[in-house]
Amino acid sequence: MKKYITKRVVHAIAIMWMVATVLFFGIRFLPGGPVRTMLGxxxxxxxxRALRRDLGMNRPLHEQYFDWLINLIQLDFGTSIRSGQEVTEAIMLALPKTLSIGVLAVLIGLCIAIPTGVISATRRHELPDYIATFIAFFGLSAPSFFIAxxxxxxxxxxFEILPVFGYTPxxxxxxxxxxxxxxPAIAVALPYTAVVMRMMxxxxxxxxxxxxxxxxxLKxxxxxxxxxxxxxxxxxxxxxxxxxxxxxxxxxxSVTVEIVFGIKGIGRLIVSSIINRDYPVTQGVILVIAGGFIFINLGVDLLYTAIDPRIRYGEE
Structure with missing residues (x-):
C-alpha cells in the first residue's frame, strides 16, 4: 500500500509539473505574445518593451521558465498587472469563499444523492423512483445560474429568510x-446531486x-x-x-453562481483576470484549480481501499 501511495503521489506531482509547463509556454505563444494581448x-x-522588461519577458525563454518554476515551488505566482497585488494574496483572499461554497455543495450533494439513489434503485418504478428521476433530470438540465x-x-x-448578496466571513x-x-451551495449542489444520484x-x-x-x-x-x-x-x-x-x-x-450572488471567489477572480488580460492572475488561478483536481483524484483512488478491502493496489 505504501508503494502504491508513493507511486500515485509521484504521478500527481509529475502531472502538476506538466500542467504548469503547458500553461507557461501556452500563454507565451499566444498570437502576438501575451504583452501585446494585455496592452491591446x-x-x-x-x-x-517597457512591460516586457518589467515582467522579465525580454530574457531567454529557458531562463524565464526556470525562474518561474522556482517561484512556483515557493508559491510565488507573481504580481497582478492591473492591481499590483500579489497573485498569491489575491488567491488566498478568494479561495476560502469558493472552498466554503464547494465543500458545503459536495456535502449537500452526497447526503442527498446517495440515500436518494439507493431508494430509487430499491423501489424501482414506484413513486419515490419517479420523484428522484424528476429531480435528477431538473438538476441535469437547469444551469447553475438559473437555479441560483x-x-x-x-x-x-x-420570504426574506436568507441574504441575497455578498459573503460573510x-x-x-x-x-x-x-x-x-x-x-450558492444549493445552486451548485443540485447539478452535482443529479449526476451522483443517477450513478448510484x-x-x-x-x-x-x-x-x-x-x-x-440462495446461500x-x-x-x-x-x-x-x-x-x-x-x-x-x-x-x-x-x-x-x-x-x-x-x-x-461556482463561477456563475459567485457572479449572481456577488461573491468575490475564485470563479469571479479568474473571469475578471481573463477579461482584464491579467495573465499572472490567470496562470495562478488555473494552477490552483488544476492542482485541486489532481490531488482530489489521488484521494479518490486511495478511498477505494477503504470501501473495498479486497482491492490490493500494486499486487499481482
Whole structure:
C-alpha cells in the first residue's frame, strides 16, 4: 500500500509539473505574445518593451521558465498587472469563499444523492423512483445560474429568510457565514446531486442483478447483510469515481453562481483576470484549480481501499 501511495503521489506531482509547463509556454505563444494581448492593439512599441522588461519577458525563454518554476515551488505566482497585488494574496483572499461554497455543495450533494439513489434503485418504478428521476433530470438540465436566481427569488426576495448578496466571513459568526453560503451551495449542489444520484441508482441496480448476489441469496444470507455488505459496498466504487470527477461541475457552477450572488471567489477572480488580460492572475488561478483536481483524484483512488478491502493496489 505504501508503494502504491508513493507511486500515485509521484504521478500527481509529475502531472502538476506538466500542467504548469503547458500553461507557461501556452500563454507565451499566444498570437502576438501575451504583452501585446494585455496592452491591446493600440499599444505603442515603447509600452510593449517597457512591460516586457518589467515582467522579465525580454530574457531567454529557458531562463524565464526556470525562474518561474522556482517561484512556483515557493508559491510565488507573481504580481497582478492591473492591481499590483500579489497573485498569491489575491488567491488566498478568494479561495476560502469558493472552498466554503464547494465543500458545503459536495456535502449537500452526497447526503442527498446517495440515500436518494439507493431508494430509487430499491423501489424501482414506484413513486419515490419517479420523484428522484424528476429531480435528477431538473438538476441535469437547469444551469447553475438559473437555479441560483430561482433560489434567490424564493428564499431571499419572497420570504426574506436568507441574504441575497455578498459573503460573510466565518470570523463574524458561524450562523451569518452559513446563511451567506447556503443558497450558492444549493445552486451548485443540485447539478452535482443529479449526476451522483443517477450513478448510484444505475450502479446499485447493476450490482443487485449480478450473479454473486443471487448466490448470496440462495446461500441464505440475511437480506441486510446482502444489501449493505455486498451490494452497496460494491456499488459505491464507481459512484466515488464519478463523484470525484464531477467536482468539475462544482468548480464550473461556482463561477456563475459567485457572479449572481456577488461573491468575490475564485470563479469571479479568474473571469475578471481573463477579461482584464491579467495573465499572472490567470496562470495562478488555473494552477490552483488544476492542482485541486489532481490531488482530489489521488484521494479518490486511495478511498477505494477503504470501501473495498479486497482491492490490493500494486499486487499481482
Amino acid at each position: 492593439k493600440q499599444a505603442t512599441e515603447a509600452k510593449i 436566481i430561482l433560489l434567490m427569488v424564493i428564499f431571499a426576495v419572497r 466565518i470570523s463574524e459568526g458561524i450562523v451569518p457565514w452559513f446563511k451567506s453560503i447556503l443558497l 441508482r444505475s450502479s446499485l441496480l447493476e450490482v443487485m442483478g449480478a450473479q454473486y448476489m443471487r448466490t448470496a441469496r 441464505g444470507l440475511d437480506r441486510r447483510i446482502r444489501f449493505y455488505k455486498h451490494a452497496l459496498q460494491n456499488a459505491l466504487i464507481p459512484v466515488i469515481t464519478v463523484a470525484g470527477i464531477q467536482l468539475a461541475v462544482v468548480i464550473g457552477g
